[in-house]
Amino acid sequence: MAAPDISCDVLVAGGGNAALCAALSAREFGADVLVVEAAPSEFRGGNSRHTRNMRCLSDAYGEDEFMADLLRVTGGRTDERLARIAIRASSDAQVWMKRQGVRFQPAFAGTLHLGRTNAFFLGGGKALLNAYYEAARRCGIRVLYNAEVTGLKPCGATVQVGGNPVEIRAKAVVLAAGGFEANIEWLKEAWGDAAENFLIRGTPFNKGRVLKLVLDAGAQPVGDPKQCHAVAIDARAPKFDGGIVTRLDCLPLGIVVNREGVRFYDEGEDLWPKRYAIWGRLVAAQPGQIAWSIVDSKVVGKFMPSVFPPVKADSIRELACTLGLPVDAVQTTVKHFNECVRPGQFDHTALDDCRTEGLTPTKSHWAWAIDTPPFLSYPLRPGITFTYLGVKVDESANVVMCDGTTAPNIFAAGEMMAGNILGQGYLAGFGMTIGTVFGRIAGKQAALAAR
Secondary structure (H helix, E strand, O other): OOOOOEEEEEEEEOOOHHHHHHHHHHHHOOOOEEEEOOOOHHHOOHHHHHOOEEEOOOOOOOHHHHHHHHHHHHOOOOOHHHHHHHHHHHHHHHHHHHHOOOOEEOOOOOOOOOOOOEEEEOOHHHHHHHHHHHHHHHOOOEEEOOEEEEEEEOOEEEEEEOOEEEEEEEEEEEEOOOOOOOOHHHHHHHHHHHHHHOEEOOOOOOOOHHHHHHHHOOEOEEOOOOOEEEEEEEOOOOOEOOOHHHEOOOHHHOEEEEOOOOEOOOOOOOOHHHOHHHHHHHHHOOHHHOEEEEEEHHHOOOOOOOOOOOEEEOOHHHHHHHHOOOHHHHHHHHHHHHHHEOOOOOOOOOOOOOOEOOOOOOOOOOOOOOOOOOEEEEEEEEEEEEEOOEEOEOOOOEEEEOOOOEEEEEEEOHHHOHHHOOOOOOOOOHHHHHHHHHHHHHHHHHHHHHO
16 A cells, blocks of 8 residues: 655755755745655764764864865865855854754864864764754654655655655755765776775665666766765775774875785875875775785874774784785885985974985875884775765755756755765865755755745
């Protein structure tokens, strides 16, 4: 028996940060709101539950510096109009978030370097989402769990709930259901068989169903299917949902070698928040999509520990043997690296003057000889957080169609439109900024459209 149809003013597809910001914003503007979340309640929130901070404009971190940081990591591949909307609106985001019950804490120290630029959620992303869902409950927003969108219509959607199709009639729709990073077959279309070796840091529910539906309906795509937020995570992490604890922050403090025992990129190119999100793609380009970070005991305590312990050995030879790497190659790599290190004042909290000379690839900062046992290593795999392929939107978060018109009652927020701003690369915490800002915009505009 078919489930009864449901009506609402604004339908929000998705259950993460962008979706809940859209739902709460739409409710503030008087709309009757329904949220459909593909996950069960205990796994609600998409990738947002694995986050811990967002990048914010402030007196200490101005718009010009914020924009320059973004242009640097994206190589200019960004819609500057939309980027500046996100940057400017981030300045008052904390005030709005606190009204919803979100609490903040001081920034972490170490290799993150985020105290001046980012606001940290007390309790992390899960606590943030719990606050939003409680705020949604208080103001009468309805939520359907285990509810997968299987069809989009001009005025609503078909949703599979508990094995039964439900027709939802809505005056406006906000699409905030994430990317396709958990869809391995779709990843393989862009990456080939290498995608089989990728680990998915976030939710297994982001299969890209809603994204595909809206693209098939004629929405204008934006972003490269191969571009994504991809970090180097511990290779021992689970295939899905390992979360932020599987990320490794030790990479800039040592060297990284592939399975041939050789380095392949400058580990000290820039401060970690501006470079950590390129390392997934770098490892993905290596044989077997695997690499190893090697450090010595001098840097222990200067980076956030992983959920998994390091592999330890009293010599580089023993370490290479334990890792199953070519011993002579690893020893030669470490020896040559040490010989090329130039004296400097090591400071893991800044762009220091410890560098190499005569080494290819060079190491620009934090080049400290690897000479103090025990030696430690962490295996690395590409960890995909979210994909950048999405739909084009305008300043009001309206979805733009292939013919250049906008869909007046269809809006997008979060990962589904982040590719407008993130053409490549990443700034730590900026995904949450985009989701928060454009979630609020989409919710407000959807409520106005519903009137």
